Amino acid sequence: MRQPRPQHHVLVVDDDPTVTEVVAGYLDRAGFTVDRAADGRDALARAAAHPPDLVVLDLMLPGLDGLAVCARLREAGPVPVVMLTARGDEEDRILGLEVGADDYVTKPFSPRELVLRVSSVLRRAAGGPAPGGGALLRGGGVVLDPAARTAQDARGPLRLTLREFDLLAHFLRHPGRAFSREELMATVxxxxFGDLSTVTVHVRRLRHKVENDPARPRLITTVWGVGYRFDGG
Incomplete structure (x- = not known):
């Protein structure tokens, strides 16, 4: 007999009860257990009491906004976050990515698309067999352990989000090769399809964590007209 699949616990944070009800309903039917919060402080309290596997987080919240909530969640641990933005403005999307959101969905959105995005982020967070196996990856003074999902350099452990870790692992597996943003979006x-500024923001964040001088990167370099290359092999 097939064993039941363990349910992932998702915390949905939105001050609009209609949005929360619809999102929670779709996630529940997809096999997730769902907790709900209507504001940032309630969300942080619920996350502390029952740590979620993923948070669906509205950017525009009363009091403590989604950016502040995301930053505090990141301080507590590497929980994946899918941000909901009320507008399609690039600035809103980039702000969410800058504080560590792993994905975003712009309102109005398809609840089915949101469920697919949640499932995709959770699969990436769970990891799995990676190209090259679980051997340590090294380059430019960085040591990355795919199995333990840890990374460090001479300065100590690197605090990487889910996507930053996957992006760095991809670069370390292919030193000296230039990748377009489209290729990185498809692979990592x-x-x-998607907004290519997602890749740009994550490269910028990663540089701030692995480069001695992010303004003059020596490891993750820009290849004009192509994309990015890891030169630390």
Whole structure:
């Protein structure tokens, strides 16, 4: 007999009860257990009491907004976050990515698309067999352990988000090769379409964590007209 699949616990944070009800309903039917919060402080309290596997987080919340909530969640641990933005403005999307959101969905959105995004982020967070196996990856003074999902350099452990870790692992597996943003989005994010500024923001964040001088990167370099290359092999 097939064993039941363990349910992932998702915390949905939105001050609009209609949005929360619809999102929670779709996630519940997809096999997730769902907790709900209507504001940032309640969300942080619920996350502390029952740590979620993923948080669906609205950017525009009363009091403590989604950016502040995401930053505090990141301080507590590497929980994946899918941000909901009320507008399609690039600034909103980039702000969410800058504080560590792993993905975003712009309102109005398809609840089915949101469920697919949640499932995709959770699969990436769970990891799995990676190209090259679980051997340590090294380059430019960085040592990355794919199995333990840890990374460090001479300065100590690197605090990486889910996507930053996957992006760095991809670069370390292919030193000296230039990748376009489209290629990185397809390989690292698993998306065939999407906003390419997602890649740009994550490269910038990663540089701030692995480069001695992010303004003059020596490891993750820009290849004009192509994309990015890891030169620390």
């Amino acid at each position: 994010w698993g998306w065939d």
